[in-house]
Amino acid sequence: MALELYLDLFSQPCRSVYIFAKKNNISFDFKKLSLLDGQQYGEDFGKISLIRKVPALRDGDFCLAESIAIMLYLAEKFKTPDFWYPADLQQRARVNEYLSWQHTAIRMHGSEIFCLRLMIPKVMGVEIPEDKMNAALDDLNSSLKLVEEKFLQDRPFIAGDQISLADLVAIVEIMQPVGAGVDVFEGRPKLSAWRDRVQEAIGKELFDEAHQYILGAQESVKSMDSSKMQVFKPKILRLFM
Amino acid sequence: MATGRLVEVYLDLLSQPCRAVHILLTCTKIPHKVRAVALRKGEHRTPTFTKLNPMQKVPVMVDDGFVLTESDAILKYLTTKYDVPEHWYPRQPERRARVDEYTAWHHTNTRPHAAKVFILEVLLPAQSGSPVDEARLNRALSDLDDTLDKLESMFLRRQPFLCGDDITVADLLAACELTQPLGGGRDVLKERPQLQRWRSRVQSAVGEAFDEAHSVLYALRDRRRARL
Numbered sequence: 001m002a003l004e005l006y007l008d009l010f011s012q013p014c015r016s017v018y019i020f021a022k023k024n025n026i027s028f029d030f031k032k033l034s035l036l037d038g039q040q041y042g043e044d045f046g047k048i049s050l051i052r053k054v055p056a057l058r059d060g061d062f063c064l065a066e067s068i069a070i071m072l073y074l075a076e077k078f079k080t081p082d083f084w085y086p087a088d089l090q091q092r093a094r095v096n097e098y099l100s101w102q103h104t105a106i107r108m109h110g111s112e113i114f115c116l117r118l119m120i121p122k123v124m125g126v127e128i129p130e131d132k133m134n135a136a137l138d139d140l141n142s143s144l145k146l147v148e149e150k151f152l153q154d155r156p157f158i159a160g161d162q163i164s165l166a167d168l169v170a171i172v173e174i175m176q177p178v179g180a181g182v183d184v185f186e187g188r189p190k191l192s193a194w195r196d197r198v199q200e201a202i203g204k205e206l207f208d209e210a211h212q213y214i215l216g217a218q219e220s221v222k223s224m225d226s227s228k229m230q231v232f233k234p235k236i237l238r239l240f241m
Numbered sequence: 242m243a244t245g246r247l248v249e250v251y252l253d254l255l256s257q258p259c260r261a262v263h264i265l266l267t268c269t270k271i272p273h274k275v276r277a278v279a280l281r282k283g284e285h286r287t288p289t290f291t292k293l294n295p296m297q298k299v300p301v302m303v304d305d306g307f308v309l310t311e312s313d314a315i316l317k318y319l320t321t322k323y324d325v326p327e328h329w330y331p332r333q334p335e336r337r338a339r340v341d342e343y344t345a346w347h348h349t350n351t352r353p354h355a356a357k358v359f360i361l362e363v364l365l366p367a368q369s370g371s372p373v374d375e376a377r378l379n380r381a382l383s384d385l386d387d388t389l390d391k392l393e394s395m396f397l398r399r400q401p402f403l404c405g406d407d408i409t410v411a412d413l414l415a416a417c418e419l420t421q422p423l424g425g426g427r428d429v430l431k432e433r434p435q436l437q438r439w440r441s442r443v444q445s446a447v448g449e450a451f452d453e454a455h456s457v458l459y460a461l462r463d464r465r466r467a468r469l
Contacts, residue, residue, distance in 0.1 A: 096318070
């Protein structure tokens, strides 16, 4: 049985896994899942992921959740080039540090903006109070500031001279608010230059392919069936309101 | 092996991730120096500390000039650099993946949900002088309950430890988070015999290091009890 990756490219961690696998020519069975259509609640998927989240990996009998764990597992199994997750202790620690920090920082804040700016108002029809939106934008700005000042500093990439999993995980998260129409790169030349380097290292074609859905989100919400979102409404409202 | 300077860790034992790092260091006997940072006195916001860590958080590790933040990065660094038993962070890919899976999941599950209970029951009332917000506390307890369900069904299942037959850094992170509400006199595992047994196994595996790391938290609990 081939390696299976269960992914929905609307989701940031799915994009990083997709890009990583494709870039490294890892052959996999692309199991597309639509979260908005509730496909994560299917019986079969429940056997692979108890918590019904994407991305998920199945390699023979071995099932794994969490994008970071998945990418580290793939890096080791397929012996991907060292720069993705350097063997050097300190460089690896730098990558781990970013991967750890980002869960409750850029990932959280970028997701919140996407929900507040797009999903909740446009799909659920609930208006966001201005102070709530501003607070969320402040949070995102603080996280972006830390990415620039603490994680990048004057380095071309987070861990040094070459791209690593840290940059990959960072870029997919930062693209999420962009999908909601918030241009986080405007007025941030350092971040923009880093983005250009990351895109080049990944390859523009692959980068664009992975991001086509999220960048088309503002268009696609227009035709989105709001009744589908009702199942997410209580959870999202509780998280963000 | 590096000689001379000991690895330094900036810790406040009231902080859950700090305790996980402390327990690993004590248990594995890695030579180290603890630099105490009193969060309640704002010592994490001084200019000196901010220069060390602009995020103003603990734990921070300094190893011969190399500064590292984030407890899971620190734990993985220490278990790799020093000659410690392999079970802490296994090398076999599938076993290691299980630990990586937990340490990632921990950030948005065990950590925030257990911490929230402590914050609502102990920290906020102490800081503001107001009574506990019962509605928010109930929501927090419900979220934590959800997390505990997943800890049992997704990770622990029929295994002795969260990621397999042996204790790993994942168990340290989880156990330290789940003891935090004890500072307010609440044992969140009271109705959970399976997780209680797991906690006992963790305590046995690390020995005295567990109570040593939790001494400040226990003292807080005892002081609060005495006041009632």
